[in-house]
Amino acid sequence: MSSFADPRNAASFRFVRHGFADGVAELVYAFDDGPELIERVTFPGAPTVPAERAGAFEAALRLLHLVAGVSYYKAGIPERIVVEGWTPDEDTATLLDSLYLHGLAEFAYRNRLDLRGRVRFPTGGTRPARAGAIGLPQRSLVPIGGGKDSVVAVEAIKSIGAEATAVWVGNSPLIATCAERTGLTTLNIARELAPGLFELNRMGAWNGHIPVTAVNSAILVLAAILYGYDSIVFANERSASVATLEYEGQEVNHQWSKGFGFEKSLHDYLHGHVASDLDYCSLLRPYSELAVTSAFARLGAPYFEVFSSCNRNFRILGPKPADRWCGQCPKCHFVFLALAPFMPKQRLLSIFGRNLLDDESQVAGFDALLEFQDHKPFECVGEGAEARAAMHALSQRPDWREDALIVRFRREILPQLDVAELALEPWLEPGASHLVPQRLSGALDALG
Numbered sequence: 523m524s525s526f527a528d529p530r531n532a533a534s535f536r537f538v539r540h541g542f543a544d545g546v547a548e549l550v551y552a553f554d555d556g557p558e559l560i561e562r563v564t565f566p567g568a569p570t571v572p573a574e575r576a577g578a579f580e581a582a583l584r585l586l587h588l589v590a591g592v593s594y595y596k597a598g599i600p601e602r603i604v605v606e607g608w609t610p611d612e613d614t615a616t617l618l619d620s621l622y623l624h625g626l627a628e629f630a631y632r633n634r635l636d637l638r639g640r641v642r643f644p645t646g647g648t649r650p651a652r653a654g655a656i657g658l659p660q661r662s663l664v665p666i667g668g669g670k671d672s673v674v675a676v677e678a679i680k681s682i683g684a685e686a687t688a689v690w691v692g693n694s695p696l697i698a699t700c701a702e703r704t705g706l707t708t709l710n711i712a713r714e715l716a717p718g719l720f721e722l723n724r725m726g727a728w729n730g731h732i733p734v735t736a737v738n739s740a741i742l743v744l745a746a747i748l749y750g751y752d753s754i755v756f757a758n759e760r761s762a763s764v765a766t767l768e769y770e771g772q773e774v775n776h777q778w779s780k781g782f783g784f785e786k787s788l789h790d791y792l793h794g795h796v797a798s799d800l801d802y803c804s805l806l807r808p809y810s811e812l813a814v815t816s817a818f819a820r821l822g823a824p825y826f827e828v829f830s831s832c833n834r835n836f837r838i839l840g841p842k843p844a845d846r847w848c849g850q851c852p853k854c855h856f857v858f859l860a861l862a863p864f865m866p867k868q869r870l871l872s873i874f875g876r877n878l879l880d881d882e883s884q885v886a887g888f889d890a891l892l893e894f895q896d897h898k899p900f901e902c903v904g905e906g907a908e909a910r911a912a913m914h915a916l917s918q919r920p921d922w923r924e925d926a927l928i929v930r931f932r933r934e935i936l937p938q939l940d941v942a943e944l945a946l947e948p949w950l951e952p953g954a955s956h957l958v959p960q961r962l963s964g965a966l967d968a969l970g
C-alpha cells in the first residue's frame with residue numbers, strides 16, 4: 523500500500539532541505555508531513571567548490587531547489603508554500619511566483635484550475651548584498667537538446683572560436699550523439715526525479731506540463747559555478763515568447779520558460795544574487811523559427827542523420843518513436859514545414875523518411891500550426907503567421923504545390939488570408955532584443 527496521501531488534499535507544500543555531496547545535489551520536498559520526495563542531480567567528476575565560489579554555489583543550489591520544486595508542487599497545488607530554514611527575500615519570491623504562475627499556466631488551463639492568487643511564495647527575508655564577481659573563466663556552457671536550435675547555436679559559437687562545452691541534462695542517447703557530433707568537449711548531467719512523483723501520478727495527482735527549461739537552466743547555473751564557466755548560452759528563439767493562447771485575460775505559453783521574459787528575469791537575478799560575472803542568455807533570441815530553420819539548412823548538414831526535434835524521443839517513461847521522427851506530433855509537423863522552404867525536397871524527405879505534406883491524414887495537425895480553426899498546439903512550435911508564410915512559400919514552388927496539403931491550403935485557406943502578410947523574408951530579419959554578452963556577439967553576426 524502507498525504511504526502517500528492524495529496531494530490534492532494537502533494543506534502545504536514544503537521545501538524541506540537541499541544538500542550537495544560527492545557531486546550529487548539532493549533536493550527534498552514534501553506535502554504536509556508526508557513522505558519525502560527526493561530529486562537527485564549528479565554532476566560527473568565534480569571538483570571541490572573553490573572558496574571564492576562557495577557563496578555563489580550555495581545561492582545557486584538554493585535556487586535549483588526552489589525552481590525544481592515545480593514538478594512536485596503541481597501534484598497538489600496546496601494553499602501554502604513553506605520554505606524551511608530560510609525566508610526568501612522579495613526578489614527571490616517574485617522570480618518564483620512568476621515562474622510557478624506562468625510556467626504552470628498550460629497545466630492550469632488544461633486542468634481547469636486557476637493559480638492566480640494561489641501561487642504565493644513566502645517572503646520578508648532580508649535582501650542580500652549585491653553579488654560580486656567570482657572569477658569565472660571565459661568559456662561557455664552550450665545546452666544541447668538534440669534538435670535544430672542548439673545545433674545552430676553551437677555552430678555559430680564554433681565559428682568565432684569561443685571556448686565552449688556541449689552540455690545536456692538526462693540520459694537521452696540521441697542528445698549524446700548530437701553532442702558528440704559538435705566536436706566540443708561534452709558534459710552530461712544526470713537528473714533523477716523523485717520516484718514518489720510517479721506514485722503520486724498513478725494515484726491521480728494533478729499532472730501536466732512544467733517549465734522544464736527553467737529547471738535545466740537552474741541545473742546549469744550550478745554547473746557553471748562548479749566547473750567554472752562564465753556563460754550559459756541557450757538556443758531559445760524569438761518565437762518562443764509568443765503565447766499559445768489567451769484565456770480569461772491570462773497568456774498561456776507552452777514555452778514560457780524559453781521566452782525572453784523568463785530569460786531576462788533569471789539573467790538579472792543571477793547578476794544580483796548569485797555572481798555578477800555569470801551570464802545567462804539565448805543566442806537565438808533575435809531570430810524567428812524560420813530564421814533558425816534557414817540557418818540550420820545552411821549549417822546543420824553534419825547533423826542531418828542524427829538530430830531530432832520530436833519530443834517523443836525525450837520521454838522518461840512513455841513510449842518513444844520507432845525512428846527519430848514519429849511523424850504525427852506538432853513538432854514533426856512544424857519542423858517539416860519550417861525546413862521545407864530552405865532545403866532541397868529530397869533531402870528533407872530523406873531526413874523524415876516520408877512526406878508529411880502529402881498525407882491527408884495530417885490535415886488537422888497542420889491546420890493547428892496555421893491557427894486555422896484551432897489554436898497553436900501546446901508544443902514548441904513557431905507562430906501561426908510564420909507557419910502560414912512557410913506554407914504560402916511552398917504553394918508557389920512547382921515541386922511542392924501539388925502535394926495534398928498544399929493543394930488544400932491553396933484552395934481552402936489561402937483565399938481567406940491577406941497575401942501581403944504571407945511574405946517569408948520579414949521572418950528572416952533579426953529582432954533587437956537579446957542578452958548575449960559582448961564576448962560572444964560575433965556569434966550573433968555569424969547567424970545574420
Ligand SMILES: CC(=O)N[C@H]1[C@@H](OP(=O)(O)OP(=O)(O)OC[C@H]2O[C@@H](n3ccc(=O)[nH]c3=O)[C@H](O)[C@@H]2O)O[C@H](CO)[C@@H](O)[C@@H]1O[C@H](C)C(=O)N[C@@H](C)C(=O)N[C@@H](CCC(=O)O)C(=O)O
Pocket residue numbers: 593594715719723729730731732733734735736737776777778779780833834835836837838839840901902903
Ligand atoms: C518528453 C515530453 O514531452 N514529456 C512531456 C509529457 O510527459 P509524458 O507523460 O509523456 O512522459 P515523461 O516525459 O516521461 O514524463 C513522465 C512524468 O514526469 C513528469 N515530469 C517530467 C519531467 C519533469 O521535469 N517534471 C515532471 O514533473 C511529467 O509531468 C510526467 O507526468 O507530458 C507531460 C505533461 O504535459 C510534460 O510535463 C512532459 O514534458 C517534460 C517536462 C519535458 O521535458 N518536456 C519538454 C520536451 C518540453 O515540453 N519542452 C518545452 C519547453 C517548455 C518550457 O517552458 O521550458 C518546449 O520545447 O517547448
Ligand SMILES: Nc1ncnc2c1ncn2[C@@H]1O[C@H](COP(=O)(O)OP(=O)(O)OP(=O)(O)O)[C@@H](O)[C@H]1O
Pocket residue numbers: 664665666667668669670671672673689690691692697735738755756757758780830831832902
Ligand atoms: N536535456 C536537455 N539538457 C540541456 N538543455 C536542453 C535539454 N533539452 C533541451 N535543452 C535546451 O533547451 C533549449 C530549448 O530546447 P529545444 O527543444 O527548443 O531545442 P533543440 O532541441 O535544440 O531544438 P528543436 O526546437 O529542434 O527541438 C535549447 O537551448 C536546448 O539546447
